[in-house]
Amino acid sequence: NAGVTQTPKFQVLKTGQSMTLQCAQDMNHEYMSWYRQDPGMGLRLIHYSVGAGITDQGEVPNGYNVSRSTTEDFPLRLLSAAPSQTSVYFCASSYSRGGQGGGYTFGSGTRLTVV
């Protein structure tokens, strides 16, 4: 089924470990974003991309890296995990930059716990 696929769904990391959250979409969307969701904070933008090879920082980029080598994939890397990065992470994509077409399509999320 067409959509945004995030892996893994759940992950527990120890402080200082690194990992990559995977995000793939098969809708040929140019615009992709990573958000984190914390209780009472809504969704906050981490990084976004407007096409292959082009990325930029969002509201809370510290501690995260991204790259976009293909239109389909937009992985999020945690270089040295910290307990403050415990959160639910969502990847989203859209064919229009403001989501004015069909809005942004969201993945089902990755629930990350850093101990």
Added chain:
Amino acid sequence: AQSVTQLDSQVPVFEEAPVELRCNYSSSVSVYLFWYVQYPNQGLQLLLKYLSGSTLVKGINGFEAEFNKSQTSFHLRKPSVHISDTAEYFCAVSAASGGSYIPTFGRGTSLIVHP
């Protein structure tokens, strides 16, 4: 930069009663406005959007919202709720021209429908 304020963090309501979830936004440019719904342990789904034209927009599952430019509001309404409407609802704004075109989300309103 734009911002979104969802005025209620939680809205309890009885089944078959009407409901209104409030959203105010701030932006120096013209905007697109969205409401998304998140069911437990899932990603966000688009409910409805306002791009231009008629200020009353209808979405899925019987929801509608009204754009009020003078009040900078975009409140979500449903005349009769069901148990299955229990979910988290997010208001979002993106710039139509200039400004930040990546959607900014509010903190969410938890709609709790009691039998």
